[in-house]
Structures are given as C-alpha cells and as structure tokens.
Amino acid sequence: MHQSMNHSMNQQPFAGAAPAQPAVRMENHGSSMLKVAMQSGHDLFARTGSMVAYEGYIQYEPNAPAVRQRASQWLTGEGAPLMRCSGDGLLYLADYGADVVCINLNGDSISVNGTNLLAFDAHLQWGVERVKGMAKFAGQGLFNVGVSGTGWVALTSRGTPIVVDCGGGEDETYVDPDALVAWSTNLRMKGKRSFKASSLIGRGSGEAYQLGFSGQGFVVVQPSEDSTDRLRARG
Amino acid sequence: MSREFQRGHKAKISDLTAGTDLYVGVQISGPGLSFDISCFGLDADERLADDRYFIFFNQPKSPEEAIQQLGAQAGDTDSFRVTLDRIPAHIRKLSFTATVDGAGQMSQTGPGYLRLVAGGTEVARYSFTGAEFSTERAVMLGDIYLKDFWRFAAVGQGFDGGLEALLRNFGGEVLEEEAAPEAAPQAAAAPPQAPAPAFAPPPQASAPPVFAPPGVPQAAPAPQQAPTPPPVHNFPPPQGSTPPPAAAAPQVHAAPTLAAPIAPPGYFDGASHAAPGHTPPGVVPPPGPPGVPGQHAPYGQHAAPPQAYAPQQQPYGMPAPPPVQQPAPPAQPYGVPAPVTPAHGAAAPGVQGALEKYREAPTGQRWTLQNSKLMRVDLGVDPQPVLARQGSMVLYQGKIDFGYKGAGFMGRIVGSATGQEMQLMRCTGRGQVFLAENSANLHPIQLENDAICVAAESVLAFDESLHYEVRRIEGHGIPGGALFTMQFQGMGTVVVKTHGTPVVLPVTPTTFADSNAIVAWSAGAQVIISSQVRLRRNAYPGHSGEAVNLQFRGAPGNFIVVQPYEV
Numbered sequence: 001m002h003q004s005m006n007h008s009m010n011q012q013p014f015a016g017a018a019p020a021q022p023a024v025r026m027e028n029h030g031s032s033m034l035k036v037a038m039q040s041g042h043d044l045f046a047r048t049g050s051m052v053a054y055e056g057y058i059q060y061e062p063n064a065p066a067v068r069q070r071a072s073q074w075l076t077g078e079g080a081p082l083m084r085c086s087g088d089g090l091l092y093l094a095d096y097g098a099d100v101v102c103i104n105l106n107g108d109s110i111s112v113n114g115t116n117l118l119a120f121d122a123h124l125q126w127g128v129e130r131v132k133g134m135a136k137f138a139g140q141g142l143f144n145v146g147v148s149g150t151g152w153v154a155l156t157s158r159g160t161p162i163v164v165d166c167g168g169g170e171d172e173t174y175v176d177p178d179a180l181v182a183w184s185t186n187l188r189m190k191g192k193r194s195f196k197a198s199s200l201i202g203r204g205s206g207e208a209y210q211l212g213f214s215g216q217g218f219v220v221v222q223p224s225e226d227s228t229d230r231l232r233a234r235g
Numbered sequence: 236m237s238r239e240f241q242r243g244h245k246a247k248i249s250d251l252t253a254g255t256d257l258y259v260g261v262q263i264s265g266p267g268l269s270f271d272i273s274c275f276g277l278d279a280d281e282r283l284a285d286d287r288y289f290i291f292f293n294q295p296k297s298p299e300e301a302i303q304q305l306g307a308q309a310g311d312t313d314s315f316r317v318t319l320d321r322i323p324a325h326i327r328k329l330s331f332t333a334t335v336d337g338a339g340q341m342s343q344t345g346p347g348y349l350r351l352v353a354g355g356t357e358v359a360r361y362s363f364t365g366a367e368f369s370t371e372r373a374v375m376l377g378d379i380y381l382k383d384f385w386r387f388a389a390v391g392q393g394f395d396g397g398l399e400a401l402l403r404n405f406g407g408e409v410l411e412e413e414a415a416p417e418a419a420p421q422a423a424a425a426p427p428q429a430p431a432p433a434f435a436p437p438p439q440a441s442a443p444p445v446f447a448p449p450g451v452p453q454a455a456p457a458p459q460q461a462p463t464p465p466p467v468h469n470f471p472p473p474q475g476s477t478p479p480p481a482a483a484a485p486q487v488h489a490a491p492t493l494a495a496p497i498a499p500p501g502y503f504d505g506a507s508h509a510a511p512g513h514t515p516p517g518v519v520p521p522p523g524p525p526g527v528p529g530q531h532a533p534y535g536q537h538a539a540p541p542q543a544y545a546p547q548q549q550p551y552g553m554p555a556p557p558p559v560q561q562p563a564p565p566a567q568p569y570g571v572p573a574p575v576t577p578a579h580g581a582a583a584p585g586v587q588g589a590l591e592k593y594r595e596a597p598t599g600q601r602w603t604l605q606n607s608k609l610m611r612v613d614l615g616v617d618p619q620p621v622l623a624r625q626g627s628m629v630l631y632q633g634k635i636d637f638g639y640k641g642a643g644f645m646g647r648i649v650g651s652a653t654g655q656e657m658q659l660m661r662c663t664g665r666g667q668v669f670l671a672e673n674s675a676n677l678h679p680i681q682l683e684n685d686a687i688c689v690a691a692e693s694v695l696a697f698d699e700s701l702h703y704e705v706r707r708i709e710g711h712g713i714p715g716g717a718l719f720t721m722q723f724q725g726m727g728t729v730v731v732k733t734h735g736t737p738v739v740l741p742v743t744p745t746t747f748a749d750s751n752a753i754v755a756w757s758a759g760a761q762v763i764i765s766s767q768v769r770l771r772r773n774a775y776p777g778h779s780g781e782a783v784n785l786q787f788r789g790a791p792g793n794f795i796v797v798q799p800y801e802v
Contacts, residue, residue: 101590102589103585103589104589106585106586108586108587110586158673158674159606159671160607160608161593162593162594162595162669163591163595164632165595171633172632174632175629175630176626176629176630179629179630184586218587219630221609222629222674223609223629223672224608225626225627225673
C-alpha cells in the first residue's frame with residue numbers, strides 16, 4: 001500500500017512537466033505538417049515561407065549570411081530560400097499540403113532536391129550544388145542540398161513517396177527529375193537526354209530528360225511531376 | 236508464377252493470388268541440425284494473446300482449423316495450410332518461425348526458403364541462407380499479417396534464444412503484465428519440449444499423449460513438473476504460493492492461455508474430463524477455462540476479485556497495483572529478461588529507418604499499386620508493352636524503351652476543337668516503370684473480357700493487349716465541344732486516375748453525371764446527353780444557361796464512376 005501511494009505522489013510533478021518537453025525534435029503533425037521542438041542553442045534551417053504557426057519564443061532570420069554564402073548558387077534575386085530559426089518553443093512548418101517525411105540522420109547523408117527540402121538542424125553539414133547536366137531543366141534548374149551528420153531533416157513530397165533501391169547491378173535507375181525527392185549521396189548520377197525523336201518522356205517541351213542513378217543506395221520519388229517550388233513562387 | 240522475395244519485402248496476398256487458401260512451406264536444414272517450425276497467431280499488439288494460435292508440433296491446428304500444420308511434404312521441411320478468410324478477427328498476424336532443436340546455430344543452416352503456394356502453384360518464395368545469420372538459434376522467417384488486407388512479408392530476423400526467446404518475445408508482455416506465475420515456468424517448459432525432434436513428424440492430434448512423457452522430465456527446471464495438460468492440475472500449487480495473481484478470473488484465463496500451447500486443443504477437453512473433480516466438464520471452451528471455476532473459490536478469499544482484476548488489466552506504463560506487484564516477483568526471473576521489443580516495426584533511426592515505410596513493394600505482379608498514387612509496372616512479367624500517358628513516368632529501372640504513340644485522336648477534328656490530344660508512350664523492354672500523375676489517385680481495373688468506358692482524361696495507362704477505341708460524345712456545353720472516351724475491352728489492366736476518392740453509382744433510370752466529373756462507366760451503359768435549362772442561372776453573357784449532364788441508361792449491374800473534381 002505504502003509503495004503505491006508513493007508512486008502516485010511522485011508521478012504527479014512529472015506528469016505536469018511532460019508536455020513541455022516533447023521527446024522528439026521533429027515529428028509529423030498529421031501527414032502534411034511538421035512539428036519541431038525548438039530549443040535555444042539548437043537552431044534550425046527551414047524553407048523561407050514554410051512557417052505556419054509557432055508557439056513560444058522563436059526568431060527568424062530570413063537572409064542569414066551563412067546561408068547566403070553556402071547557398072549562393074541557389075540564390076536568385078529573391079534572396080535565400082532558407083531562414084534560420086532560433087529560440088524555444090514549438091514550430092509548425094508546412095508546404096502547401098505536401099506530405100512531410102522526417103528523417104533522423106544517424107551519421108548518414110542524404111541528397112535532397114531543393115524544392116523538397118523543408119527543414120534541417122543547423123548543426124548538420126550541408127551544401128548546395130547544381131545537379132550536373134541538368135542545368136536549366138524545366139526553366140528552374142535542379143538544385144540538390146546534401147545534408148549529413150547526426151540530426152533531423154524534413155522532406156516534403158507531393159503524395160506518398162516511394163523508396164526504390166538502386167540494385168547496383170547492371171541496370172541503372174532513371175528518374176523523372178520533376179518527381180525526384182531525395183537520394184543517397186553515394187549514388188552516381190548522370191543526366192540522360194533521350195535522343196530518340198520519337199520518345200517523349202517527362203513533362204513538357206518534347207525533350208526528355210531523366211536522371212540516371214547507379215550504385216548502391218536508394219532513390220525517393222514522389223507520385224507527382226509537379227516540381228513547382230510553391231514556397232518560392234509566392235515570392 | 237513465383238515471386239522472389241528479399242528480406243523485408245512485403246506484398247498484398249491479393250496481388251499474389253486471388254485465393255485465400257494458402258499453403259506455406261518452409262524448407263530449412265543444416266548438417267546435424269533439426270528444426271522446429273512453428274506459427275504464432277498474434278493479436279493487434281503482436282502478442283500471443285490466445286495460445287490456441289500457437290501452432291507447432293504439439294498443437295497442429297487452431298480451433299477453427301484456419302491454420303493447420305501439415306508436416307513435411309513436397310520437399311518442405313514443414314508446411315502449413317492457412318485459410319485466410321477463416322482466421323478469427325482478433326488474429327492479425329501469423330508469424331512463421333524456425334528454431335534450432337538441440338545444439339547448433341542458424342549460421343550452420345544451408346540454403347532454405349519459405350514459400351507460399353496457392354491453387355497448386357507457388358506464388359511467392361523467400362530464400363535465405365545460413366550466411367545471413369550468426370549465432371541465433373531461432374529465426375522469424377515470414378509473416379502473413381492483416382493491415383487493411385492480408386499481406387505477406389519476408390522477415391528473416393534471427394533470435395538468439397531459440398524457441399524460448401520467441402515465446403517470450405510474443406508472450407513476454409503477457410507474463411509481466413498479467414503476472415501469472417504459472418505462465419513463466421510454462422515458458423521455460425516450452426523450450427525443453429521443443430528440442431524433442433522425434434515429435435515433429437506426427438503432426439496429428441494423436442501426438443499429444445506421446446509428448447507428455449518426454450516433456451515431463453525435461454520440464455524439470457520449471458517449478459511445476461508437467462508441461463502440458465498437467466498445467467491444469469498444477470495450477471493449484473503455484474497459486475497457493477502466490478494467491479493474489481490468480482484472484483481475477485480473466486487472469487486465470489490468461490495464465491492457462493500461455494500454458495495451453497503445449498497441449499492441443501483436443502487434449503484439454505480430455506483433461507477436463509479426466510479431472511472432473513476440478514472442473515465440471517462441459518463448462519468451458521478448451522483453452523484456459525477448465526481451471527476457472529475451481530480456482531475462483533480459493534482466490535476470492537485472498538483478494539477481492541473484481542477490483543483486483545481491473546487494475547491487472549491495465550497495461551504497462553503505470554506502476555502495478557499492489558496485488559499485481561506481489562505476484563510479480565515469482566514471475567520476474569522469467570519475465571524481466573524477456574525481450575519486450577517487437578521484432579520489427581519500431582522505426583530505427585537513420586535514413587533507412589525513416590524511409591522504411593515508403594519502401595518499394597515488389598510483388599512480381601505486372602501491375603502493383605505501391606500506394607494510392609503510384610503504380611509500378613513490371614514489364615518483366617509479361618513482355619507485352621504498356622501504353623501510358625506521356626509524362627506519367629516518374630522512375631524506371633532496367634532496359635526500357637519509350638516510344639511515342641498517339642491514341643488515335645488525330646484526324647478526328649480534335650486538335651482544332653480542343654487542342655487536347657492524348658499522347659501516349661509505349662513502354663517496352665524488361666524492367667519496372669513507376670507511373671504517377673500529379674498525385675492523382677490511381678485505380679487499376681482488371682478486365683477479364685469485359686468492357687469499360689473511361690473518359691480519356693482519366694486514363695493513365697493500360698496494357699497494349701487490350702482493344703481500345705476512342706469515341707467522342709458531343710454536346711453543347713461540354714468544354715471543347717466534346718467528351719472523349721476510350722472503350723477498353725479484352726484481357727488486361729487499365730489504370731484510371733481520379734482526383735480525390737471517386738464514387739461508384741449503379742445505373743438506374745435516373746442516373747445523371749456531370750460530364751466534367753465522370754470518370755468511367757461500364758460499357759453496357761448507354762450515354763444520353765441531357766441538357767437542362769437552368770432558369771435561375773442564365774444571367775451572365777456568353778453562357779447559354781444550359782448545363783450538360785450525361786444520363787446513363789442500362790441494365791441493372793451497370794455502374795458509373797464519378798470523381799469529386801470537375802476538370
């Protein structure tokens with residue numbers, strides 16, 4: 001009897017504290033909203049314009065110099081596509097209803113299509129590069145952001161994504177760049193243009209591009225060829 | 236045609252076979268090793284809540300015979316018959332396991348497999364070799380589980396402790412939670428039983444009596460002497476030592492539950508008859524109950540039955556209420572070390588862990604819906620080309636050629652009227668193509684010599700082997716002047732895309748649909764353009780005040796499909 005009394009007494013203060021400290025840095029709030037537990041000293045990079053709500057004391061720095069430097073290729077006249085978020089509280093991010101996938105990087109690395117990147121921990125190593133051979137694809141260039149280290153990354157996908165293993169065998173995996181979400185960094189990638197006049201794959205202009213991946217790893221693809229950067233398009 | 240599964244692969248059973256009567260064969264062997272193949276019927280929490288669904292050499296079938304162990308045959312070390320539609324609702328997962336009997340470890344096994352056979356043909360095969368394992372003494376080979384549909388997963392996960400660890404894994408939480416002292420020794424008793432290889436062959440119910448004798452000595456470590464039917468008799472002693480646990484009726488239920496797997500269901504009946512003093516014979520269903528009435532009485536004296544029982548039902552998390560805590564100690568030696576973690580399901584950190592649930596699900600079927608919006612076409616299954624809407628390819632693997640193909644809309648005044656022209660690409664070769672468009676929902680429709688009309692805008696892809704013809708429905712008010720439809724007929728699959736979840740309506744004398752929202756209809760239905768003048772809504776210039784609906788007529792059995800989206 002005594003024991004049980006003690007138990008219940010002891011638990012009460014903990015129960016009160018529980019909600020203030022979510023155990024997870026990032027988690028889905030529904031399928032298309034990301035919830036980030038912010039903590040000072042533990043900053044976050046998020047796509048500019050992706051914040052839909054926050055609770056607590058969170059500050060946003062839209063054009064952080066560090067971002068401008070690293071993402072210089074990605075910049076256009078509008079400024080950097082990433083903002084630095086800092087402070088304490090709960091931050092909610094979304095990208096026009098796209099599905100959100102949180103990944104806890106455990107020392108791995110992943111390459112993410114710039115359009116499909118929603119947020120990542122600021123302490124991760126990251127860099128932006130233009131996908132070779134895909135310059136000016138579909139009028140907007142395809143940028144990929146490589147992220148590695150130990151921490152959290154959130155991606156967006158228009159529709160439930162699918163993960164496909166590149167067998168590493170003789171067959172390469174070809175992806176419509178508009179549908180590409182992310183891929184393992186160690187894959188070899190090359191642009192492929194279908195020269196056959198008769199073959200028209202992919203959206204639009206009559207020229208077909210695909211990205212060919214080879215090696216051991218995976219590719220994440222969304223069931224949509226809508227690669228419009230909605231956060232960017234809003235300006 | 237048999238599909239090769241790799242570890243971790245999953246597929247809907249319905250994609251493998253239309254049947255629900257499955258034969259599961261396991262082949263596993265190694266020099267000097269013998270194996271026990273078992274099937275655990277688990278509930279939604281992946282626990283062996285009902286031990287009548289632990290199908291193993293000593294209990295070769297479940298009560299309703301949905302799961303039967305058939306023994307060695309046709310080259311398989313052991314085999315089961317699973318009738319999916321007879322499996323009771325609370326059984327959500329069948330986990331097929333192999334455990335090393337006696338000395339040895341999994342790494343010593345040679346090549347083996349788990350296969351599914353339906354209707355006389357093998358539909359799935361998961362092959363493994365000992366090289367994939369190390370010192371484990373048990374392996375979970377594959378699961379047949381219910382997640383919306385019955386599915387099959389190739390698991391291939393090793394377990395260190397053999398059958399005992401497996402039992403704990405599936406039932407361990409029961410031990411702790413229900414704190415049934417009898418249960419723990421039982422778990423201990425089980426493994427010693429398992430090692431008896433001689434038992435495996437006779438899967439029939441005749442077996443039990445045979446087992447009992449060897450089981451007894453082996454069970455020695457456990458407090459109670461006899462493993463099987465004896466548990467019923469044995470309940471009293473352990474209970475005497477720890478009265479509180481048994482106080483609650485349900486708990487008693489649970490305890491025998493664990494004990495029961497050792498005895499085939501039939502056996503229990505026998506037992507209860509044999510020990511009428513204990514229990515009035517007909518009182519109970521086989522598994523646990525025999526003990527209930529008799530046991531009830533003694534406990535009642537020790538603890539207040541009703542209350543004690545509610546708290547015990549409470550799961551983990553909370554500190555156990557007093558009555559439970561007392562029984563806990565006896566259970567601890569067994570319960571505590573038990574691995575509580577479910578074998579799989581918990582997402583590991585890291586990229587792979589986070590992405591696991593989105594992983595490709597190959598089935599070997601020609602058309603596989605990966606999720607509601609993504610279709611995988613395996614051109615290796617059948618060399619027939621597939622025609623798909625241009626631009627719908629999101630990914631492909633293998634050597635596939637894409638060629639241009641008009642849908643035959645040209646020369647039908649289409650261009651001038653609408654500018655809309657459906658362009659198709661012909662996918663040929665060997666490999667897999669993933670198709671999707673604008674996150675529209677996809678619906679594969681398998682035609683077996685029947686016919687369906689689909690609005691051209693809603694066609695995503697189809698087998699070239701299907702006959703199709705393009706028709707146009709003209710009417711004032713239809714955007715572009717006409718609605719193009721494609722009628723498909725023959726053997727093959729059409730993939731239809733819809734925005735949102737569509738509704739399927741039967742064709743009645745008064746079935747109307749908006750020409751912009753119609754997706755498809757059965758070819759037996761006749762389409763009539765019906766114009767309705769809307770008096771109220773003709774106010775703005777340029778609008779004729781006429782809305783065009785399509786009316787459908789047809790014999791009963793015809794249907795139309797409408798999407799919640801007007802183009």
